[in-house]
Amino acid sequence: MNPENYVLCARNLHKSFAGKEILHDVSVAVGKGETKVLIGPSGGGKSTFLQCLNFLIHPDQGDVFLDGRKINSANKRELYDLRQQVGMIFQDFNLFDHLTAEGNVSIALRKVKGMSKKDAHARAIHELDRVGLSRRADHYPAQLSGGQKQRVAIARALAMDPKVILLDEPTSALDPELVGEVVAVIRKLAAGGMPMLLATHQMDFAQALATEIIFMEKGRIIEQGVPEALLAPGARTRTQDFCLSLNQMGNQNSMQLCCHSQAAPSPSAPEE
Amino acid sequence: MQGSFFPYSIMIEAFSEFFANLGDNLLLLVKLLPVLLKGSGITVIVVAGAMLFGLTFGLPLSVVQVYGPKPLRWLVSIYVWFFRGTPILVLLYLIFFGLFWMLNFHFNEILAVILIMGMTSTAYQSQIFRGSLQSIPAGQLKGARSLGMSDFQAIRSIILPQALRISIPGWSNEYSIILKDSALAYAVGCKEIMSYAKGLAIANGNLALAIYILAGIIYLIITIIGLWGLRRLQRKIRIPGYSHA
Numbered sequence: 001m002n003p004e005n006y007v008l009c010a011r012n013l014h015k016s017f018a019g020k021e022i023l024h025d026v027s028v029a030v031g032k033g034e035t036k037v038l039i040g041p042s043g044g045g046k047s048t049f050l051q052c053l054n055f056l057i058h059p060d061q062g063d064v065f066l067d068g069r070k071i072n073s074a075n076k077r078e079l080y081d082l083r084q085q086v087g088m089i090f091q092d093f094n095l096f097d098h099l100t101a102e103g104n105v106s107i108a109l110r111k112v113k114g115m116s117k118k119d120a121h122a123r124a125i126h127e128l129d130r131v132g133l134s135r136r137a138d139h140y141p142a143q144l145s146g147g148q149k150q151r152v153a154i155a156r157a158l159a160m161d162p163k164v165i166l167l168d169e170p171t172s173a174l175d176p177e178l179v180g181e182v183v184a185v186i187r188k189l190a191a192g193g194m195p196m197l198l199a200t201h202q203m204d205f206a207q208a209l210a211t212e213i214i215f216m217e218k219g220r221i222i223e224q225g226v227p228e229a230l231l232a233p234g235a236r237t238r239t240q241d242f243c244l245s246l247n248q249m250g251n252q253n254s255m256q257l258c259c260h261s262q263a264a265p266s267p268s269a270p271e272e
Numbered sequence: 273m274q275g276s277f278f279p280y281s282i283m284i285e286a287f288s289e290f291f292a293n294l295g296d297n298l299l300l301l302v303k304l305l306p307v308l309l310k311g312s313g314i315t316v317i318v319v320a321g322a323m324l325f326g327l328t329f330g331l332p333l334s335v336v337q338v339y340g341p342k343p344l345r346w347l348v349s350i351y352v353w354f355f356r357g358t359p360i361l362v363l364l365y366l367i368f369f370g371l372f373w374m375l376n377f378h379f380n381e382i383l384a385v386i387l388i389m390g391m392t393s394t395a396y397q398s399q400i401f402r403g404s405l406q407s408i409p410a411g412q413l414k415g416a417r418s419l420g421m422s423d424f425q426a427i428r429s430i431i432l433p434q435a436l437r438i439s440i441p442g443w444s445n446e447y448s449i450i451l452k453d454s455a456l457a458y459a460v461g462c463k464e465i466m467s468y469a470k471g472l473a474i475a476n477g478n479l480a481l482a483i484y485i486l487a488g489i490i491y492l493i494i495t496i497i498g499l500w501g502l503r504r505l506q507r508k509i510r511i512p513g514y515s516h517a
């Protein structure tokens with residue numbers, strides 16, 4: 001793959017922790033308007049890989065390109081610029097507990113982008129509005145539901161004007177009834193053309209959004225392709241086996257639809 | 273009790289005499305009170321000085337100990353070990369009889385006491401802050417970094433504001449300990465509550481016990497005022513909906 005054709009591109013990443021190889025020669029690229037979905041068994045290296053892309057974890061080997069430009073992570077300026085332009089959504093939100101929803105969104109605008117308090121506030125309110133939370137602007141994280149927290153986290157990432165967003169199991173820490181509101185926001189983003197790389201165990205979600213599914217196991221990419229091909233009835237792929245086993249375990253987040261070609265129902269738009 | 277350092281028999285006599293002449297003695301005590309209160313001014317200055325000294329240096333040391341490079345962490349650990357392990361009185365004597373007398377190098381007693389107690393408190397406070405820093409979920413640092421914040425920005429505007437809130441109970445504890453430790457300053461001639469109390473007790477032997485009790489009450493009152501202020505501060509900056517701080 002030629003990095004010039006993609007917004008974000010990782011080439012030949014390797015990572016070991018304490019001598020144990022976690023990522024082996026992983027390459028993934030995300031282009032304009034694409035949503036790539038990482039799936040695979042627990043411990044397969046999905047989170048590690050996502051965090052290598054913005055150097056929250058430093059890969060041992062391999063390169064990351066943003067807009068075709070190779071990132072030199074040893075250069076702090078370049079590193080911080082990359083992180084501004086690559087949004088990240090975490091499984092457990094990682095909101096700043098001492099700040100309101102508005103403060104969570106505006107603080108990096110002020111400290112990193114150097115915006116005035118007033119401008120940062122206006123932008124924060126705008127972003128909270130986009131995720132349906134403008135009325136919760138003055139609430140602290142401890143006063144919000146899980147779904148609301150994750151939407152604040154998404155607003156916080158969007159406020160930085162990222163070119164691409166990485167999402168690490170954005171719905172797996174949520175109560176089932178709160179998954180829908182977060183999924184709706186992510187769908188809206190995808191529909192708006194935001195390039196995304198999403199790790200999830202929620203197969204209906206993966207299937208409905210993915211322009212490509214990437215199946216990862218033991219630190220390697222085993223399979224990748226469009227969902228129609230990997231999950232077609234009768235396709236004998238690892239991806240499909242994995243879906244079936246998820247269903248057999250009665251995993252709540254993976255719906256039985258997984259192996260039918262029927263699209264997942266579209267959740268309603270988020271309310272407050 | 274012959275030859276014993278403390279004149280117990282005299283004190284027991286003084287005690288019974290005190291009640292035999294209660295009215296006059298209480299009147300005399302009230303007259304002596306302003307002198308003790310004069311000493312409490314110095315006590316408050318020493319305590320406030322040592323607490324602020326400890327805050328100023330203990331906070332950066334805790335950050336180094338949690339986030340800094342290994343060699344620096346070791347240096348901090350050695351500092352903490354030394355000052356937690358050495359009695360304040362020993363340090364005071366080292367400075368006063370070492371530096372002041374032997375080298376004939378002299379500076380203000382109050383400053384010297386603030387310096388010694390401040391350096392000791394730096395060690396203790398750094399450990400209070402270290403615990404608080406470590407209790408902030410690591411994910412928040414990741415969240416801050418993921419937005420392009422430098423580690424310095426993230427620690428300053430995300431981690432420290434939370435860690436400081438959590439530190440207030442530990443800080444209150446340190447305050448009440450330092451307040452009591454400040455009584456040691458009389459041993460090196462600092463004119464705080466205890467030194468006045470001792471002077472008055474010697475001059476008014478029959479009232480000695482009452483004077484020390486009065487001094488104790490003044491310490492208790494200063495403790496209560498400080499703790500009350502810190503508790504108010506804690507309530508004022510509480511994070512809504514958050515259970516710990």
Ligand SMILES: Nc1ncnc2c1ncn2[C@@H]1O[C@H](COP(=O)(O)OP(=O)(O)OP(=O)(O)O)[C@@H](O)[C@H]1O
Binds near residue numbers: 047
């Ligand atoms: N900091 C670390 N030190 C040592 N080992 C680690 C570290 N981080 C992750 N690992 C190991 O790396 C492997 C991959 O972990 P990772 O979290 O990337 O997997 P994952 O695919 O995201 O799994 P899950 O689906 O459970 O989120 C695991 O075996 C994990 O124990």
Ligand SMILES: [Mg+2]
Binds near residue numbers: 046
């Ligand atoms: Mg993971």
